Amino acid sequence: MASEQRLRILQLLAEPGKHFGRQWSADPVQSGVCMTLIAEALAVTQPTASRHLDILRQAGFITVQKHLKWSYCKRDEATISGYLNWLGREISAASTGS
Template sequence: MDRSTQIKALASSTRMEVLRLLAEPGKRFGSQWSADPVEFGVCMTLIAEALEVSQPTASRHLDILRQAGFITVRKHQKWSYCQRDEAVIRDYLQWLGQELAVAG
């Protein structure tokens, strides 16, 4: 995994907010009717609304998170749904902890 892409992805408060929102999809997006937000992911349109940004702006942020591996995106009918990739997030946090650890 390209760590510089991951660092860039997390350098934005908006992208950090996306990851926080997607951490609890059932709580934050429980009214999503097109698919179960926990099982299938959250519709990009709802993420844009939650962020109070345009859909193109949200799409750009989501694409950067996808490139970094922090989220997966899948299409269903005419919508795209996003989910956090918890394994990639854990791996990144472990790597970051090792990089920042004080050698003793």
């Protein structure tokens, strides 16, 4: 989460229809967003985008589903929510000295 690019990916994937509505190979809301379009949105090379996406996948914040020659990325809302809840509790505990 220390990467501005990874945070941007999560922001873009929060509203896939708005940011990736031109995706023709699959519905971006239901199937996820093609990695190529994510790289274009970030203005980075595909290997750079793939690295960021892999880190997010390993953390559980996104899922990646392959279909034919494309890989589609989608936020894992349950994991993101759980992480934010945990972070909130940790920050609260740190501020109260618990």
